[in-house]
Amino acid sequence: MVEGRLYDGVTGHPHAVAVTFDPAGIRLSQESGWSDEIAAADLRRYDPGPDTLRLGRKDQPGWRLLLPLESATQVKSLLGKEERYGRWVDRIGLLPALVVGGAITAAVVAFGYVAPHWIAPHVPMRWERDVGSAIVGDFGDLRCRNADGQKALEALVERVSPGATQGPDGLKVAALNVNVFNAAALPGGYIVVFKPAITETNPDALAGVLAHEIAHVRRRHVTEALLRELGIGALVRTFAGNVGANAEQIVSLSYTRQNEAQADSDAIVMLRRAQVSPRPTGALFQRLSKDAPQYSAQFLESHPASAARAKQFSASYDPRVAYRPALTPGQWKALMIMCDGQAPS
Numbered sequence: 001m002v003e004g005r006l007y008d009g010v011t012g013h014p015h016a017v018a019v020t021f022d023p024a025g026i027r028l029s030q031e032s033g034w035s036d037e038i039a040a041a042d043l044r045r046y047d048p049g050p051d052t053l054r055l056g057r058k059d060q061p062g063w064r065l066l067l068p069l070e071s072a073t074q075v076k077s078l079l080g081k082e083e084r085y086g087r088w089v090d091r092i093g094l095l096p097a098l099v100v101g102g103a104i105t106a107a108v109v110a111f112g113y114v115a116p117h118w119i120a121p122h123v124p125m126r127w128e129r130d131v132g133s134a135i136v137g138d139f140g141d142l143r144c145r146n147a148d149g150q151k152a153l154e155a156l157v158e159r160v161s162p163g164a165t166q167g168p169d170g171l172k173v174a175a176l177n178v179n180v181f182n183a184a185a186l187p188g189g190y191i192v193v194f195k196p197a198i199t200e201t202n203p204d205a206l207a208g209v210l211a212h213e214i215a216h217v218r219r220r221h222v223t224e225a226l227l228r229e230l231g232i233g234a235l236v237r238t239f240a241g242n243v244g245a246n247a248e249q250i251v252s253l254s255y256t257r258q259n260e261a262q263a264d265s266d267a268i269v270m271l272r273r274a275q276v277s278p279r280p281t282g283a284l285f286q287r288l289s290k291d292a293p294q295y296s297a298q299f300l301e302s303h304p305a306s307a308a309r310a311k312q313f314s315a316s317y318d319p320r321v322a323y324r325p326a327l328t329p330g331q332w333k334a335l336m337i338m339c340d341g342q343a344p345s
C-alpha cells in the first residue's frame, strides 16, 4: 500500500488516499471509509516527466492520481509502458501530432524537459488568454465582484508593477471567495487571490504576494510549468479549448526551485522600486511556515521553504528607503470586504 494524491476532477484540492495494487486494477481508500476500485482497463499512464508518476482515468478526464516513484514497478506491471505524451498524441500518432501541434510540439518532443524553459517565452500570451479566462470563468459565483474592492486590488498590482494591467497583454487579477490561503498565477496573465490571502494579511504583505505572482507571469513560469507538468498532449488540448478537465491542476501547478527563487528576487526588486516595505511579506511567510498545515498546505506545496524565503524578504529591508503603505486605509477596507455578502465557499 502506498500514499497517493488524488485530484478527483470535481473539487479543487488533492485528497490523500491509500492506494493498493492488485492484478486487476487499483483500490483507493481514505480513513473516512470512502473507497473506490478502478479496473486497469480504465486507467492510463500520464507521466509528463521522469520525476512523476501519474495515472488518469479513461472515463473521467479531470481525474488524476499522483503516486510516489516507489510504485513505478507495480504501475508498470499493471499498465505497461508509460504514455509519455498523453493519450491524444498516442491515439493519433506522434507524427500527425507534430504536424497538428506545429513548431511548439516539435520543439517539445525534440528537447524533452529542458525545453519548457526555452519555449515558454515564445508561446504568445493571447493563446493562453482563453485558457486563463475559462478557468476564472469556472470559478463563477466564487469570484468576489465588489467594484471598489476590485479597483483596490488592481491599484495594488499597479503599485508594485506600474502599467502591469494595461495593454492587450495586461494582467488580470481576481479575488476568489475560497477559504484557503492561496494566490496563483494562471495562463494568459491571470492572477487569482483567495480570500484569506486578503483578510488575513495586510496591504504590504499582499503586495509582496502579488509581486511574486506577477513575476511568475512575466517570466512565463506558468507556461513553463504547464509544458513540464501536463505534457505536450494536454498543452495542445488546453490551447485547443478543452480546459475544464485540467483547471484544478493548473491552479496548483508547481514551479521549479529556480522559478521560485527568481520570482522572490523579482518581487523584492518590485517592492523596493514601489517603496513598499518587504518586512510584512517576510513576516507573512514566517507565519505561514509555522501555521497549521491544513491552513496553508496548498500554498506551501507550491511555495516551499517559507522560513528561508521569509528571511530573504526581511533582509532586503533598507532603512534608507522612505517606505510608504501599499494602499490607503480606504482602499484596504474596500479590499477587505470585497468577498463578503456572497455565498460562503
Ligand SMILES: [Zn+2]
Binding pocket: 212, 216, 255, 260, 263, 302, 303
Ligand atoms: Zn511561486
